[in-house]
Amino acid sequence: MSQFWSPLVHRLSPYVPGEQPRVEGLIKLNTNELPFGPSPAVAGAIEAAAREGLQLYPDPQSGALCEALAAYHGMPRDHVFVGNGSDEVLAHAFAGLLKHDGQLLFPDITYSFYPTYCRLFGIAYETVPLDGAMQVNIEDYRRATGAIVGAVILPNPNAPTGVGLGLDAVERLLAMHAHAPVVIDEAYVDFGAQSALPLIARYPNLLIVRTLSKSRGLAGLRVGYALGQPHLIEALVRVKDSFNSYPLDRLAQAGALASLGDEDYFQQGCAAIIENRAQLVTGLERLGFAVLPSQANFVFARHSARGGAELAQALRAKKILVRHFNAPRIDPFLRITVGNGDQVSVLLQALEDILSC
Numbered sequence: 403m404s405q406f407w408s409p410l411v412h413r414l415s416p417y418v419p420g421e422q423p424r425v426e427g428l429i430k431l432n433t434n435e436l437p438f439g440p441s442p443a444v445a446g447a448i449e450a451a452a453r454e455g456l457q458l459y460p461d462p463q464s465g466a467l468c469e470a471l472a473a474y475h476g477m478p479r480d481h482v483f484v485g486n487g488s489d490e491v492l493a494h495a496f497a498g499l500l501k502h503d504g505q506l507l508f509p510d511i512t513y514s515f516y517p518t519y520c521r522l523f524g525i526a527y528e529t530v531p532l533d534g535a536m537q538v539n540i541e542d543y544r545r546a547t548g549a550i551v552g553a554v555i556l557p558n559p560n561a562p563t564g565v566g567l568g569l570d571a572v573e574r575l576l577a578m579h580a581h582a583p584v585v586i587d588e589a590y591v592d593f594g595a596q597s598a599l600p601l602i603a604r605y606p607n608l609l610i611v612r613t614l615s616k617s618r619g620l621a622g623l624r625v626g627y628a629l630g631q632p633h634l635i636e637a638l639v640r641v642k643d644s645f646n647s648y649p650l651d652r653l654a655q656a657g658a659l660a661s662l663g664d665e666d667y668f669q670q671g672c673a674a675i676i677e678n679r680a681q682l683v684t685g686l687e688r689l690g691f692a693v694l695p696s697q698a699n700f701v702f703a704r705h706s707a708r709g710g711a712e713l714a715q716a717l718r719a720k721k722i723l724v725r726h727f728n729a730p731r732i733d734p735f736l737r738i739t740v741g742n743g744d745q746v747s748v749l750l751q752a753l754e755d756i757l758s759c
């Protein structure tokens with residue numbers, strides 16, 4: 403019955419999300435969630451919000467949350483936009499800022515949602531290969547092919563490699579494409595990478611997209627946001643209002659606000675992940691893995707003798723889920739989320755057992 407579909411639907415090849423199985427006792431290191439929960443203040447705030455009035459619609463502008471995010475980052479309120487997870491914020495950015503006559507540039511490899519959104523919104527794109535060390539080289543974004551650059555999107559740190567770019571490199575990119583919107587997706591920035599926030603005041607082409615899913619342990623609440631000069635934020639607002647897409651619900655607004663208010667918990671959580679990451683990297687290297695330098699809450703690693711698919715399968719048999727991408731060039735790699743101390747130890751022991759067979 404697909405003759406009823408629009409031509410657009412025939413062109414789509416949907417994004418494949420990481421598995422979310424409901425299996426008891428699974429060690430889940432496949433979708434970059436935090437191994438511990440959010441600030442304890444979040445549950446209390448959500449309960450209070452539920453008691454207060456679920457019969458009432460939420461604030462469509464998420465005003466209190468936007469104010470809090472603006473204050474948190476030391477910016478005016480009109481520099482902030484919130485959405486249901488950064489995937490939704492990115493969707494609005496693709497529709498409102500990244501669709502131009504020229505090509506949209508992004509790295510190959512990167513977050514696999516980007517080409518999906520391009521197909522959905524009819525955006526022409528060109529991918530820029532990572533260099534030999536699997537890093538983004540900003541000089542490659544001066545287009546050798548002569549294609550007109552309409553816009554650029556980059557995650558920093560990149561996904562699924564975890565490799566971060568310095569502020570100087572991001573600034574060079576912004577200056578290089580001063581007439582094009584540049585979106586920096588900072589989903590994983592809190593685990594030791596450099597944020598481009600200090601560049602917002604000087605670069606009217608810079609939009610930063612962030613999420614509370616990773617470093618704040620709120621993947622289940624769906625809260626993301628964008629920061630940029632008001633003319634960019636206005637584009638996102640117009641797209642959102644045209645879709646009439648859902649505002650954040652009352653529980654999400656309340657929970658996100660509570661998380662922002664607990665800075666100590668947030669800082670301690672990020673520090674714990676950075677410490678566990680070092681332990682994970684040391685252990686993997688001892689077992690014969692080459693690990694890319696990660697500034698995220700995951701590592702990207704390949705074994706010297708064993709394939710990625712094989713190892714992911716063997717770990718699954720031991721009830722440990724990691725991410726393997728069946729794609730050229732990254733096929734030998736595993737992307738492993740940094741878990742808590744116990745999870746890191748169990749994973750390393752499981753790999754040692756697998757490799758000794």
Ligand code: PMP
Pocket residue numbers: 486487488489490513557561587589612613614615621625626
């Ligand atoms: N950007 C990147 C680079 C990601 O890896 C993810 C998580 N899959 C997201 C954005 C979206 O995260 P969320 O929608 O949970 O905010």
